[in-house]
Amino acid sequence: MKLSKKILATAIASVLLVGCSMPGSNLSIDDKHVAKTNVDAQKQLSDRVNVFPLTVNNISEFKAPKISAQVNKKLEKELSNYEYHIGAGDILNITIWDHPELTIPAGSYRSASESGSWVHADGTIFYPYIGKVPVAGKTVSQVRSDIAQRLAAYIEKPQVDVSVAAFRSQKAYITGDVKTPSQQHITNVPLTLLDAINNAGGINADADWRHVTLTRNGKDETLSLYALMQRGDLKQNRLLHNDDIVHVPSNDAQKVFVFGEVNKPQLLKIGRVGMSLTEALSSVGGINELQADATGVFVIRANKNPDAKKDAPVANIYQLNIKDATALVIGTEFNLQSYDIVYVTTAPIARWNRVINQLLPTISSVNQLSETGLNLREW
Structure with a gap:
């Protein structure tokens, strides 16, 4: 009788030890300082997460806006009205027709930029007879008009041409x-x-x-x-x-994480044309048909709005039920974003099987001890 009690005590202790000897790493906070938080001011995480089931009826709400060919009227207007404005560092080429003494010609040893008038840091150039001419911020037509007007005091009806020989200011x-x-x-x-x-x-x-x-x-x-x-x-x-x-x-930041009951959990890079939820599942070999809960395919998306209020949702969760495989068509319409987390949950029976697998060695040990006790008692 005493031997049976010892065997029973050993079995119970072994069963209890199973919970303390689960495989995997662990981090205990029992011996560490835990910073205090204002619990009253914080909501539970579950209160700050929104869950959206993905169905045929609502998938259009979550699709990315369709991109179509469009004209750009604003740009067309800017291009049609475009004029270059001169700045400091530019070099102007100024020609006064029929007055070669006022024009420094370019030649085989002097390029147009070398023979031109440099726009100084104060936005002016120097020109014979008329001295300093402010040119910064003006168009070539405005500079041409200004020089012609000022030269008219020295030359009858001057014919002036101004062009930019070197663009260096902008x-x-x-x-x-x-x-x-x-x-x-x-x-x-x-x-x-x-x-x-x-x-x-x-x-x-x-x-x-x-x-x-x-x-x-x-x-x-x-x-x-x-x-x-x-x-x-x-x-x-x-x-x-x-x-x-x-x-x-670079597209280094364009990545999603696929975890849970899939055949090859891994990090995936979003390609140039994007990635749908169905593509992500396909890239990891699909769900584990023996372990996964097909009703629990989740996409966890953090709230990245920097202007969000303190009590705003921290994440949105999108749930896809693929128990009927045709629902994967819905997944093709849901585009993933960078740093999305795709998580496939474990079926309840699979979780139970894992517990049983952990207990089997202990149960076998108890059976062996029981048989040994019976043999000893009979002996």
Whole structure:
């Protein structure tokens, strides 16, 4: 009898030890300082998460806006009215017809830029007879009119021609994942965003062409080269100004995480044309048919709005039920965003089987001890 009690006690202790010896790493906070928080001011996490089931009836609400070809009337107007404005550092070529003594000609040893009039830092040039002429901020037609008017006091009906021999005062900067990051001069030929990208040799294979940033006067604007170049949305094009910065980021940040009961959990990069939920599941070999709960395919998307209120939702969760495989068609209409988390839950029976598998060694040990006790008692 005493031996049976010892065996029973050993079995109970073994079962209890199973809960303390689960495999995997662990981090205990029992012996650590835990910072105090204002519990009353904080809501439970579940209260700050929105869950949206994805169905045939509501999938259109979550689809990305359709990109279509569009004209850009604003850009067309800017291009038709475009005139270059002279700045400090530019070199002007000024010709007074029938008065060669006032014109320094370019020759085999002197280029037009070397023989021209340099615009000084104060925005002026010096010209014979009339002295300093303010030119910065003016167009060539305005400078031509000003010089002709002032020379009229010395020359009868002067015929003046003004052109820019060298454009050096204004630049736009093309940075990031392009073939040749560079600075490009603003000239009398309008420079658009698309022109600048082409002049830089185009984008690299790993460029994120959906999130190109145009920085002007300290303000950022996000533009899509994908929409511009692949869909013909000309509204994504811009006329570049002095000191504009165009940055094409790498697609390193365009990634999603696929966890849970899938065949190959891994990190996936979103391709140039985007990635749907169904594509992500396909890329990891689909769900684990023996372990996964097909009703629980979730996409967890953090709230990235920096202006959100303190009690705003921290994340939105989108649930897709693929128990009927035809629901994967809905997944093709749901586009993933960077840093989305795709999580496939475990079926309840699979969770129960895992517990049983952990208990089996202990149960076997108890059975062996029981049989040994019976044999000893019989002996």
